[in-house]
Amino acid sequence: MTSGILLLVVLFAMILLGVPVAYAFLGAGLVFVFFALDVPSAALLAQTTTAGADSIPLTAIPLFLLAGSLMNAGGITRRLIDFASLLFGRMPGGLGVVNIGTNVLFSGISGSAAAEASAIGKAMIPGMTAQGYPRSFSAALTSTASILGPIIPPSIPLVVYAIAANQKIKPLLVAGILPGLLLALVLAGMVVVLAIRRKYPKQDRVPARAALLAVRDSIAALLMPVIIIAGIMTGWFTATESAAVAVLYALVVSTVFYRELNLRRLPAVFAGAALNSAVILFIVAAAAVLGQVFVRTGFPTALTATLGDLGPVAFLILVNVILLVFGMFLESNAAIIIFTPLLLPTAMALGIDPVHFGVVLVFNLMVGLVTPPIGISLFIASSIARLPAMTVARANLPFLTAALVALVVITFWPQLSLVLT
Amino acid sequence: MSDEKQTPRGGFEDDEATFTGWVNRTLGTFVAAALGGITLVLLLQVLMRYAFRSPFVWADEVTRILMVWLTFVGAALAYRTRSHIGITTVLDAVRRRGGHRRAAVMNVVIQAVVVVSCAALLIGGVIVLVATAGHLTPALELPMAVLFLPAPLSGAIVLASAVAEWFGRSGAERSAS
Amino acid sequence: GTADGNTPTTLVLGHAWSATDANAVAVQDFADEIAEASDGSLRVEVYPSGQLGDDAEALEGLGLGTVDMWVGGSGVYSQMTPVGQFLVLPYLFDDIDEAMDVYTGDLGERVADRITADTGTRVVSWWPRGARHLTLNERATTPADIAGLRIRVPENPMILRTWAELGASPTPMAFGDVLTALEQGALEGQENPLTTIDSAGLSVAQSTLILTGHVIEPTAVSIGDDAWDRLTGEQRDILTTAASGAVRTGLLDYVRSQEKLLVDKLAEDGMTVVEPDRQAFRERTASLAAEAGPVVEDLYRRVVSR
Ligand code: NA
Ligand code: NA
Numbered sequence: 047m048t049s050g051i052l053l054l055v056v057l058f059a060m061i062l063l064g065v066p067v068a069y070a071f072l073g074a075g076l077v078f079v080f081f082a083l084d085v086p087s088a089a090l091l092a093q094t095t096t097a098g099a100d101s102i103p104l105t106a107i108p109l110f111l112l113a114g115s116l117m118n119a120g121g122i123t124r125r126l127i128d129f130a131s132l133l134f135g136r137m138p139g140g141l142g143v144v145n146i147g148t149n150v151l152f153s154g155i156s157g158s159a160a161a162e163a164s165a166i167g168k169a170m171i172p173g174m175t176a177q178g179y180p181r182s183f184s185a186a187l188t189s190t191a192s193i194l195g196p197i198i199p200p201s202i203p204l205v206v207y208a209i210a211a212n213q214k215i216k217p218l219l220v221a222g223i224l225p226g227l228l229l230a231l232v233l234a235g236m237v238v239v240l241a242i243r244r245k246y247p248k249q250d251r252v253p254a255r256a257a258l259l260a261v262r263d264s265i266a267a268l269l270m271p272v273i274i275i276a277g278i279m280t281g282w283f284t285a286t287e288s289a290a291v292a293v294l295y296a297l298v299v300s301t302v303f304y305r306e307l308n309l310r311r312l313p314a315v316f317a318g319a320a321l322n323s324a325v326i327l328f329i330v331a332a333a334a335v336l337g338q339v340f341v342r343t344g345f346p347t348a349l350t351a352t353l354g355d356l357g358p359v360a361f362l363i364l365v366n367v368i369l370l371v372f373g374m375f376l377e378s379n380a381a382i383i384i385f386t387p388l389l390l391p392t393a394m395a396l397g398i399d400p401v402h403f404g405v406v407l408v409f410n411l412m413v414g415l416v417t418p419p420i421g422i423s424l425f426i427a428s429s430i431a432r433l434p435a436m437t438v439a440r441a442n443l444p445f446l447t448a449a450l451v452a453l454v455v456i457t458f459w460p461q462l463s464l465v466l467t
Numbered sequence: 468m469s470d471e472k473q474t475p476r477g478g479f480e481d482d483e484a485t486f487t488g489w490v491n492r493t494l495g496t497f498v499a500a501a502l503g504g505i506t507l508v509l510l511l512q513v514l515m516r517y518a519f520r521s522p523f524v525w526a527d528e529v530t531r532i533l534m535v536w537l538t539f540v541g542a543a544l545a546y547r548t549r550s551h552i553g554i555t556t557v558l559d560a561v562r563r564r565g566g567h568r569r570a571a572v573m574n575v576v577i578q579a580v581v582v583v584s585c586a587a588l589l590i591g592g593v594i595v596l597v598a599t600a601g602h603l604t605p606a607l608e609l610p611m612a613v614l615f616l617p618a619p620l621s622g623a624i625v626l627a628s629a630v631a632e633w634f635g636r637s638g639a640e641r642s643a644s
Numbered sequence: 645g646t647a648d649g650n651t652p653t654t655l656v657l658g659h660a661w662s663a664t665d666a667n668a669v670a671v672q673d674f675a676d677e678i679a680e681a682s683d684g685s686l687r688v689e690v691y692p693s694g695q696l697g698d699d700a701e702a703l704e705g706l707g708l709g710t711v712d713m714w715v716g717g718s719g720v721y722s723q724m725t726p727v728g729q730f731l732v733l734p735y736l737f738d739d740i741d742e743a744m745d746v747y748t749g750d751l752g753e754r755v756a757d758r759i760t761a762d763t764g765t766r767v768v769s770w771w772p773r774g775a776r777h778l779t780l781n782e783r784a785t786t787p788a789d790i791a792g793l794r795i796r797v798p799e800n801p802m803i804l805r806t807w808a809e810l811g812a813s814p815t816p817m818a819f820g821d822v823l824t825a826l827e828q829g830a831l832e833g834q835e836n837p838l839t840t841i842d843s844a845g846l847s848v849a850q851s852t853l854i855l856t857g858h859v860i861e862p863t864a865v866s867i868g869d870d871a872w873d874r875l876t877g878e879q880r881d882i883l884t885t886a887a888s889g890a891v892r893t894g895l896l897d898y899v900r901s902q903e904k905l906l907v908d909k910l911a912e913d914g915m916t917v918v919e920p921d922r923q924a925f926r927e928r929t930a931s932l933a934a935e936a937g938p939v940v941e942d943l944y945r946r947v948v949s950r
Contacts, residue, residue: 060712063573064558066551068542072584085656086593089598090617090710095588096595097701099538100531100614105509108502108537142749198826209663213482214845280709286821290509320498324541325550331538341587341654341695418554425552436556455696515829520792522815524804598707598764602723605799606816611723 049082050345051233068325071332072079075339083342087234091335098334100328102286103157103202107330108323109289110161113296114168115319120300120307123268127173129264132257136248139241140178142187143234149191150230153198157205159415160326161289162195163188163423168429169327175431185431186442189423190449191233193412198226200440206382207386207404211390217467221405224462229409229452249381266303270295322429326336330379337376341384350388363390364455366410373414374421381411401467402460409456413449413454418444481527487547487631494544494624501537505530517550528606532613539617543624582629585622653879654687655871657695657713666902667863668692670771670895671715672866677886679699686879688713702800704763706868707764709746713766713871717773718864727755729802730940733933734858735926736947740899743860744772748888751946752862758939764869771863772896774837774903778858779850787811787928788934796822796834802936806858807835809929813892821914823849838906847913854918855907856925 057074079087130144174184199219300307602611675688705711721728737743748771807814826849933944
């Protein structure tokens with residue numbers, strides 16, 4: 047227990063000092079393996095980071111990042127935003143609502159918040175900035191809205207939970223639909239309120255003829271999510287392959303239809319997307335070390351052993367607090383693998399449905415993706431916006447609050463998760 | 468290491484015609500090819516599965532191997548281009564208040580954590596390579612080294628870069644004084 | 645920890661089953677029995693759910709000394725030693741009792757010795773696991789019926805070759821993606837033991853259970869050389885006795901009873917249960933042992949001619 051807390055203190059200190067997050071994971075993990083565990087520390091580090099990167103579901107991150115870059119370089123993004131502006135531009139916070147709507151649409155394609163934040167951040171943050179929204183606001187909204195990706199099916203973390211909990215996968219995926227839509231509504235409400243109070247710009251009315259032209263011009267761009275969702279629904283390709291198809295489609299549309307992407311620029315676009323991906327993937331790989339070390343300190347076991355005596359309400363509140371705290375530090379898949387076996391038996395003994403519990407657990411850990419010190423979605427959005435993560439984190443307070451309100455509703459209204467399953 | 472550090476720039480392809488620039492462009496070409504490879508394999512897999520009803524048994528394995536190379540070689544490039552994500556709020560505040568000596572000490576500690584981690588990746592990676600010598604990957608039955616080489620390689624590149632940077636900087640300081 | 649009689653020796657054990665799985669329960673019972681038999685001087689600390697890495701990773705960990713013990717499907721040994729392929733040879737045994745007779749006898753010891761010589765790990769016991777069966781959305785009784793079907797297989801060279809030899813299109817895929825891929829039609833089928841077919845809820849995506857029973861893969865209870873060297877002779881006895889005692893017998897009873905119960909349950913869930921022409925499947929795959937090299941072929945002959 048003490049060593050677990052000590053591990054977190056060391057990690058936290060390194061991150062505050064300014065050690066790059068991935069190396070802080072490795073460094074803190076290494077210190078602990080070396081001093082607290084009786085195993086070869088360097089070998090553990092090398093093997094575990096490799097295993098952390100060696101993953102098929104993770105391929106969605108570089109592929110959607112690449113698709114996002116291609117969409118930007120090839121003029122697809124601009125046309126999507128033009129079209130969305132026609133629909134929502136006259137509303138207060140119109141482009142913010144568009145951002146959320148796009149996230150809902152994309153969450154039907156992607157199963158991870160990191161992939162969602164990459165693709166939509168690349169598409170929306172420059173567009174919102176161009177239309178006068180503060181960059182910090184755009185980045186904050188993008189990061190919080192990105193957690194719709196793993197809540198609305200398909201979802202990588204819910205699949206990880208299903209496996210860790212020995213539960214059927216399909217009910218868990220379906221259970222995420224309504225909670226995801228609830229989050230989208232709450233976020234949209236917050237955008238509208240903020241836009242009115244802060245007088246964010248509305249757009250000029252577009253003349254009918256120009257609007258028609260814009261619609262015609264954006265058809266190829268709008269078909270992108272349609273093709274991908276249809277492809278998944280009809281089973282043409284798996285969730286992972288859909289990311290590769292998104293890349294291909296973006297490539298064809300931007301070179302053949304819009305002709306805005308010069309093929310000679312292509313290697314640079316690939317290299318840029320590859321570098322940005324590696325930054326995120328290396329954090330995920332390094333987090334695997336931390337997850338291993340954390341488990342071996344026995345801290346999670348000691349913590350949850352004390353929760354069994356509570357009633358269901360107190361238990362759920364405490365679980366939420368614990369997961370929110372650990373979600374701030376741990377990589378979410380690692381956290382799911384660590385906490386599911388520890389918490390689920392108690393939850394089931396208290397009469398909590400394992401499907402509902404999975405949605406609560408995953409939603410909770412996804413909130414951790416947008417909070418400092420370690421939040422992948424926060425980092426992606428802030429790096430796209432070229433802002434310090436803490437600046438975006440401050441701008442994110444209203445959206446974080448909205449997400450927490452949704453979490454409370456989801457926690458204490460099990461039917462919202464269970465009614466469709 | 469200011470705000471710039473928060474920002475994966477991806478601008479290394481424009482680097483000047485120095486050795487550093489050449490190394491960065493080479494690493495950049497490598498990770499771009501890995502990402503292109505992942506895309507291509509997955510697209511081929513869709514095609515084979517539907518058009519020819521005969522998926523490649525090696526597709527998953529090749530994709531995973533490329534992911535590991537992309538991650539580790541890309542991480543080394545990210546170190547060289549200062550693209551890694553970190554929280555620099557405290558460091559920036561110390562600098563703003565004129566604590567240059569303190570900021571320098573913090574930088575040494577940061578650098579030390581990176582160097583020790585990378586040394587561990589290098590040494591541990593070699594241990595893993597030796598221990599898994601003769602082991603084969605499941606689908607293609609390739610030597611397991613295709614999976615375990617990138618981690619020590621990444622550690623080695625970062626260590627070499629850190630040393631080169633350190634000598635470069637002290638050289639520049641000498642010639643400036 | 646040292647074995648001076650005061651400080652207890654601790655072995656870190658990792659496996660990939662979730663804590664409520666019958667195999668996981670058996671592992672925990674095994675750990676409890678060791679603690680009791682050694683009066684607490686030998687402790688096995690169990691980490692379920694792949695917390696210490698998936699099967700391949702944990703098994704590598706035994707060689708590296710980062711993990712002390714691993715329990716899991718022994719086919720994973722294929723990546724370390726040719727003898728691993730023997731453990732997943734198709735149609736070696738007719739049923740689980742026959743398989744356990746062989747693995748608890750001389751041949752099990754011979755295979756274990758070979759693993760000790762090749763891998764830096766040793767198998768202290770072979771545990772039973774149910775036969776793998778095929779699920780599809782259509783009837784199939786002979787290999788001709790499954791020609792060209794996309795069937796998900798684990799990443800194991802022998803299982804891949806088995807399905808290729810049968811004329812199907814074997815597709816390695818992470819198990820977590822299987823249900824979605826089946827529902828989307830990206831796959832036509834998959835193969836697994838009945839317990840997995842049931843717990844993963846595959847009956848929602850597959851209409852037909854074909855009792856191919858094509859492979860009975862024993863579970864390996866393994867310890868790394870480093871960990872083994874740390875144990876006293878007495879502790880080694882306690883460990884091996886517990887590994888091959890009541891826990892294993894109990895697991896065998898459980899697997900045997902489940903084999904019947906789960907067929908009924910899956911039928912109740914709406915699956916059509918088909919008894920295929922096993923002999924036809926057996927004949928199509930008979931050459932695989934010889935193609936896997938002399939070590940595997942020699943073991944295969946010993947089983948066939950016993
Ligand atoms: Na999703
Ligand atoms: Na966080």
